[in-house]
Ligand SMILES: Nc1ncnc2c1ncn2[C@@H]1O[C@H](COP(=O)(O)OP(=O)(O)OP(=O)(O)O)[C@@H](O)[C@H]1O
């Protein structure tokens with residue numbers, strides 16, 4: 001019984017309001033325990049995949065000047081938010097830390113400013129929406145779309161990871177336009193480089209982003225996001241090689 005009646009917060013006795021004296025006058029303010037509960041809840045709602053939950057700005061290393069600059073942009077973005085007029089669009093090859101840095105931004109926005117953010121894998125999102133058209137589906141299309149359209153900050157990870165059909169392109173255009181019109185911030189990552197940045201790679205076998213998602217959508221993304229290219233080595237491979245070397249030792 002005693003455990004049930006024990007107060008969790010000794011500052012406010014679980015009322016949510018803390019008393020304080022300012023210049024001799026007794027005041028009440030929201031207790032820190034409520035703020036941390038609120039942050040915990042928005043962090044849970046952000047649906048960050050387990051493997052990325054530990055990603056923060058501090059642990060993002062600079063092995064390349066573009067990584068240093070991307071990290072600086074990310075830090076500045078968090079610092080001045082909500083005074084930002086565009087989202088961020090990180091492009092670059094596999095394992096350079098695009099998802100790490102994007103997750104670090106949304107975790108920092110949640111922890112330092114209590115901003116509601118949500119993570120979506122581009123392909124999972126489109127698949128989930130498509131599944132709602134099944135007559136046996138327990139959730140409706142609008143239930144899936146509400147957080148995608150309304151969350152203050154959306155992270156759309158791995159854009160273009162699968163080639164899009166007309167329906168998928170229309171859905172993506174709808175989501176992106178709607179968020180843009182509502183002046184909501186979207187952070188995007190992609191492996192595919194827009195043709196103007198593809199440069200000498202334009203002759204390569206790799207598709208450009210336009211080939212993956214269409215020119216109109218790419219042009220929209222340029223309007224709503226600042227494009228940041230990250231270069232460097234594949235970090236996953238480096239970690240594996242380091243582990244391999246240590247087992248040989
Ligand atoms: N600069 C970095 N500093 C610290 N960790 C990094 C860095 N870059 C990548 N990592 C780590 O390497 C792994 C892969 O990074 P991440 O998933 O962010 O790459 P990505 O650029 O999104 O790759 P992909 O294009 O395949 O999605 C993660 O565990 C991440 O934490």
Ligand SMILES: [Mg+2]
Pocket residue numbers: 098099100157158189
């Ligand atoms: Mg990624």
Ligand SMILES: [Zn+2]
Pocket residue numbers: 009010011012013014015016017031032033034
């Ligand atoms: Zn309290």
